[in-house]
Amino acid sequence: xxxxxxxxxxxxxxxxxxxxxxxxxxxxxxxxxxxxxxxxxxxxxxxxxxxxxxxxxxxxxxxxxxxxxxxxxxxxxxxxxxxxxxxxxxxxxxxxxxxxxxxxxxxxxxxxxxxxxxxxxxxxxxxxxxxxxxxxxxxxxxxxxxxxxxxxxxxxxxxxxxxxxxxxxxxxxxxxxxxxxxxxxxxxxxxxxxxxxxxxxxxxxxxxxxxxxxxxxxxxxxxxxxxxxxxxxxxxxxxxxxxxxxxxxxxxxxxxxxxxxxxxxxxxxxxxxxxxxxxxxxxxxxxxxxxxxxxxxxxxxxxxxxxxxxxxxxxxxxxxxxxxxxxxxxxxxxxxxxxxxxxxxxxxxxxxxxxxxxxxxxxxxxxxxxxxxxxxxxxxxxxxxxxxxxxxxxxxxxxxxxxxxxxxxxxxxxxxxxxxxxxxxxxxxxxxxxxxxxxxxxxxxxxxxxxxxxxxxxxxxxxxxxxxxxxxxxxxxxxxxxxxxxxxxxxxxxxxxxxxxxxxxxxxxxxxxxxxxxxxxxxxxxxxxxxxxxxxxxxxxxxxxxxxxxxxxxxxxxxxxxxxxxxxxxxxxxx
Amino acid sequence: xxxxxxxxxxxxxxxxxxxxxxxxxxxxxxxxxxxxxxxxxxxx
Numbered sequence: 001x002x003x004x005x006x007x008x009x010x011x012x013x014x015x016x017x018x019x020x021x022x023x024x025x026x027x028x029x030x031x032x033x034x035x036x037x038x039x040x041x042x043x044x045x046x047x048x049x050x051x052x053x054x055x056x057x058x059x060x061x062x063x064x065x066x067x068x069x070x071x072x073x074x075x076x077x078x079x080x081x082x083x084x085x086x087x088x089x090x091x092x093x094x095x096x097x098x099x100x101x102x103x104x105x106x107x108x109x110x111x112x113x114x115x116x117x118x119x120x121x122x123x124x125x126x127x128x129x130x131x132x133x134x135x136x137x138x139x140x141x142x143x144x145x146x147x148x149x150x151x152x153x154x155x156x157x158x159x160x161x162x163x164x165x166x167x168x169x170x171x172x173x174x175x176x177x178x179x180x181x182x183x184x185x186x187x188x189x190x191x192x193x194x195x196x197x198x199x200x201x202x203x204x205x206x207x208x209x210x211x212x213x214x215x216x217x218x219x220x221x222x223x224x225x226x227x228x229x230x231x232x233x234x235x236x237x238x239x240x241x242x243x244x245x246x247x248x249x250x251x252x253x254x255x256x257x258x259x260x261x262x263x264x265x266x267x268x269x270x271x272x273x274x275x276x277x278x279x280x281x282x283x284x285x286x287x288x289x290x291x292x293x294x295x296x297x298x299x300x301x302x303x304x305x306x307x308x309x310x311x312x313x314x315x316x317x318x319x320x321x322x323x324x325x326x327x328x329x330x331x332x333x334x335x336x337x338x339x340x341x342x343x344x345x346x347x348x349x350x351x352x353x354x355x356x357x358x359x360x361x362x363x364x365x366x367x368x369x370x371x372x373x374x375x376x377x378x379x380x381x382x383x384x385x386x387x388x389x390x391x392x393x394x395x396x397x398x399x400x401x402x403x404x405x406x407x408x409x410x411x412x413x414x415x416x417x418x419x420x421x422x423x424x425x426x427x428x429x430x431x432x433x434x435x436x437x438x439x440x441x442x443x444x445x446x447x448x449x450x451x452x453x454x455x456x457x458x459x460x461x462x463x464x465x466x467x468x469x470x471x472x473x474x475x476x477x478x479x480x481x482x483x484x485x486x487x488x489x490x491x492x493x494x495x496x497x498x499x500x501x502x503x504x505x506x507x508x509x510x511x512x513x514x515x516x517x518x519x520x521x522x523x524x525x526x527x528x529x530x531x532x533x534x535x536x537x538x539x540x541x542x543x544x545x546x547x548x549x550x551x552x553x554x555x556x557x558x559x560x561x562x563x564x565x566x567x568x569x570x571x572x573x574x575x
Numbered sequence: 576x577x578x579x580x581x582x583x584x585x586x587x588x589x590x591x592x593x594x595x596x597x598x599x600x601x602x603x604x605x606x607x608x609x610x611x612x613x614x615x616x617x618x619x
Contacts, residue, residue, distance in 0.1 A: 047614040429609040461612050468605060475597050482590025487583035495582030508578070 003271040004232035007244045013079075014234035014245030015093045015440055018227060020254020020285060020320075021209045023099050027059040027073040030095035033251065036426035037440070038077045038093060040433040044450065045080060053078040055090060072233045073097070074243060082441055082449045091440065092243045096230040098223045098259060111180065113211060113292065118169045120291055122162065124322035129158045142374050142411075144431075144462045150470035154316075157416050157473045160480065161317065164418075209255055210285065213262070214293045214300070224262045228269040235275045249278040249440050254320055254422065257284040258300070261351075265302035278309045278439060281407070282425040282432070283318045286351075290328050301327060305353040309362055310407035311439060313432055315414045315421040324409045326370050327351050345401060352405045359405060361444060368401035372409035410435070413466050416473040430465045434458070 015037070019029040042052035055076030074094040081088040132155045135141045136148070145151060213220045227250075236242020252260040260279055263269055286300075293300050304310060314321040329346035337344040354364060367373075412431040414424025425432045438448035446453045498504055 043610065043613050047610075429612065457612070457615060464608070465605075468601075468608065472598065472601050475594055475601075479590045479594025479597075482593075483587035484590070486586040486589040490586040490589075491579055491583035493582070494586045495578045498582055498585065499578055 004236045004242070005240055006235050006275065007237040007242065007246055009237075009244045010246050011085075011087055012090045012092055012243070012245040013440060014231075014243055014248035015091055016096055016227070016230050016234060016248050016250045017093060018096045018250060018252035018256030018260055019099065020252075020256045020283070024097075025099075026062050026097050027095060029097065030059065030073045030075060030093060033095075033253070033426070034075055034093050036433060037251070037436055038075075038091065040429060041077070041079055041437050041450075044437070048080075050080065072230055074234075079441060080449060082447075084447075089441075092234060092245050094230055094234050094243060096227045096256075096259075098226040098256075111176065115173075116292065117288070118165065120288075121319050121322060122165055125158060125162050125165065128316075128323065129155065129162065132158050143459065144466060146463060146467040146470055149474075150467050153470045153474045153477070154416065156477055157317075160477060161418055210258075210289055210292070213255075213258055214289060214297060220262065220299075221268075223259045224266055224269065227259055227263040228266075228272045231263075231269075231272040231275055247275055247277040249280065250276055251280045251282070251436065252284075253282045253425070255285040257281040258286050258289050261286060261304065262299065264304045264308065265299065273306060273308070276308050277443075278311065279304065280436060280439060281310070281312045283315060283320050283422050284312050284325060285320055287321050287323065287326055290326075295328060295330075301349045301351065303350045303353045305355075307355050307358045309354070309358060309439075310352055311410065311435075312407040313410045313412055313425060313435075315412055315424055317416055317418050318414070318421040318424075319418050320422050324370060324372050324411070325351070325407055347402055348404065350404050352407055354405055362408070364405055364408065366403035366405050368403045370406050370409075372406075372411065413469055416469055417476070428465075430458075430461045 017029050017033040019033075024032075038052075045052050055078060057075035058071060058073060059075075060071050060073045072094050074092055077091045077093065078088050079091050132151070135145060135151050136155065141151060213223065231248050231250075232242075234243035234245050234248050236244070238244035250260050250264075260281070264273055264276060264279065289300060295301075312321075312325050314324055327349040329344070329348055331346045333344060333346065334342070336342045337346075348370065354362075359365075410431070412425070412428055414421040414428055417424075434450055435445060438445035438451040441450060442448035445451050451458070499508055
C-alpha cells in the first residue's frame with residue numbers, strides 16, 4: 001500500500017470507530033457508536049436550543065471484506081465551535097470494519113480457551129472483591145463513590161458475580177460435554193444442531209477472533225490493514241476522494257483495541273501513526289490477549305510511541321478488560337514472590353512511550369505499577385487543578401522497578417452487571433460520553449466546551465449516577481434472592497404442577513414411553529447378540545479342541561477345520 | 576431432575592419479574608436524569 005496523501009484541513013476532525021469481537025454487519029459500528037457519541041453532542045446542543053446539523057453520509061452494507069478501502073462508511077456532523085475554533089468543526093466519523101476478516105477456529109480449540117477465560121475471570125473478580133471491600137473503610141473510597149450503602153452493594157454484587165460465574169461454569173460445561181461428544185458423530189444434521197444451535201456462534205465467531213489475531217499472522221495483518229486504510233482515507237484530501245481531515249482520533253471497543261494497538265505499533269503503517277492524535281479504548285481487550293498469547297509473540301507487547309494520547313475506560317464489572325490495563329511482566333516469577341514472601345520485582349512490559357511534549361501537555365507522569373491512582377474522596381481538588389497523576393496513590397511505589405508511562409486509565413461504573421457492562425459505555429453519559437466528546441473536540445479535554453472544569457455538577461453527577469446504579473444493583477440482588485428462595489421452596493411443587501399440565505404431561509408421557517422403548521430395544525439387541533454369540537463361542541471351542549490334532553495330522557501349517565479355509569499346501573509338495 | 580429444574584426456573588420468576596419491571600422504570604428515570612444534566616450543564 002502506497003503512503004496516501006495527507007490533508008492539511010484542520011476544520012475537519014477525523015473520528016475512526018473500531019468495533020470489537022463479534023459479527024457486526026458492515027456500517028453497524030458507525031450507526032451504533034455514532035448514535036452514542038455524536039448523539040450525545042446532539043442532545044447537548046438541544047439542551048442549548050440548537051439544532052444538530054448532519055452533513056454527508058455514506059453507509060456500506062457489503063457483507064464481505066472487499067479488500068480495499070472503498071467505500072468506507074462515514075457520516076459528517078457539524079459540531080459546535082470551541083472557544084478557539086474560528087468556524088464550527090466538522091466531525092467525519094468513519095468505520096473500520098474487520099469482522100469478516102477472520103476465519104473461525106476449531107470449536108474444540110475454543111472450548112479449551114473458554115476454560116482458561118473463565119478461570120481468569122474468577123481470579124480477577126476475587127481480586128476486585130478485595131479492592132471493593134477495602135473501600136468500605138471510611139476515607140478509602142474514591143471521590144466518585146457513593147455512601148457506605150452504595151459501597152456495600154458493590155461488595156455484595158461482586159460476591160454474587162463470583163457465585164454466578166461458578167454456577168454458570170459448572171452447569172455450562174455439564175451441558176457442553178455431551179454436546180461435544182454428540183458433535184463428534186459423523187452425522188452432519190446432528191453436528192449442525194448440536195454445535196450451531198448452542199455454542200458455535202458465540203465461541204467460534206465471537207471469541208475466536210482473539211485467537212486468530214494471536215496465532216494467524218496473515219489474518220492479523222489483514223485486520224491491521226483495515227484500520228490503516230480507514231486512517232488513510234480519513235486523512236486523504238478531498239481532491240483525492242478522502243475524508244479531508246488532518247488527524248484522526250481512534251475509538252476502539254473491546255477487541256478493536258488490539259487491532260488498533262497492532263496497527264499503531266506496526267512499522268508498515270508508520271505513515272498512519274503520525275496522523276493519529278488520540279487512541280481511546282473502551283473495555284479494552286488487550287488484557288485478554290496478553291493472558292493467552294505466548295510471551296514470545298513480540299508484536300503484542302510493543303509500545304505505542306510518539307504523539308498519540310492513549311485514554312482507556314474500563315468498566316468495573318466488564319469481564320473483558322477485567323480491570324485496568326495490565327501487561328505481563330518480563331521473566332518468570334520466583335517461588336518466593338509467588339508465596340508473597342518477597343515483592344515481585346520483575347519489570348513490566350512497556351506498552352506506552354509518549355513523547356515529552358505530549359506527556360507534559362496531558363500532565364502524565366511515569367509510575368512503577370500499572371495500577372491507576374485512586375482519586376480519594378477528600379483529596380485536595382476534586383477536579384480542576386488536580387490532574388490524574390497528582391491524585392493520591394493506592395499503594396506505595398515499588399522500589400527497584402523502572403517507572404514508565406501508562407495509558408490514562410478511567411474506571412467507570414456502567415450497570416454493575418457482568419452481562420451488560422461491556423456494552424454499557426455507550427449509555428454512560430456522565431463518565432464516558434461527555435469525556436469522549438471533550439477529547440474529540442479539544443486537544444486537552446478540560447479545554448473543551450463540553451467540559452467546564454469549574455462546574456462541580458459534573459462530579460456530583462457521577463456520584464449521583466453511581467448511587468442510582470447502586471439502587472438498581474440492590475434491586476437486582478433482592479430479585480435474585482427472591483428467585484433463589486422461591487426456586488428452593490416452591491420448585492418441587494411447581495415441578496409437580498407443571499408435570500400435570502396437558503401438553504407437558506403428554507410430552508413427559510411420550511418421553512417415558514421413549515425411554516421404555518429404548519430399554520426394550522437395548523434388551524432385544526443384547527438377546528440377539530447373545531444368540532449370535534453361541535455359534536461363535538462353539539466354533540471357538542471346536543477350534544481349541546481340534547487344533548492340536550489337526551496340526552499334528554498335517555505335520556505343518558494350520559488345519560482347515562478351525563477356520564474354514566483350505567489347508568495351505570506345503571512348499572515342498574507344491575514344488 | 577430436569578423437571579425440578581424447570582419448576583425452579585418457573586418459580587424463580589417470582590423474584591425476577593418484579594426486578595425486570597423495576598429495571599424498566601429505572602431506565603426511564605436514568606434517561607430523564609441524563610437529559611436533565613445535559614440541560615443544566617450546557618453553558619449558554
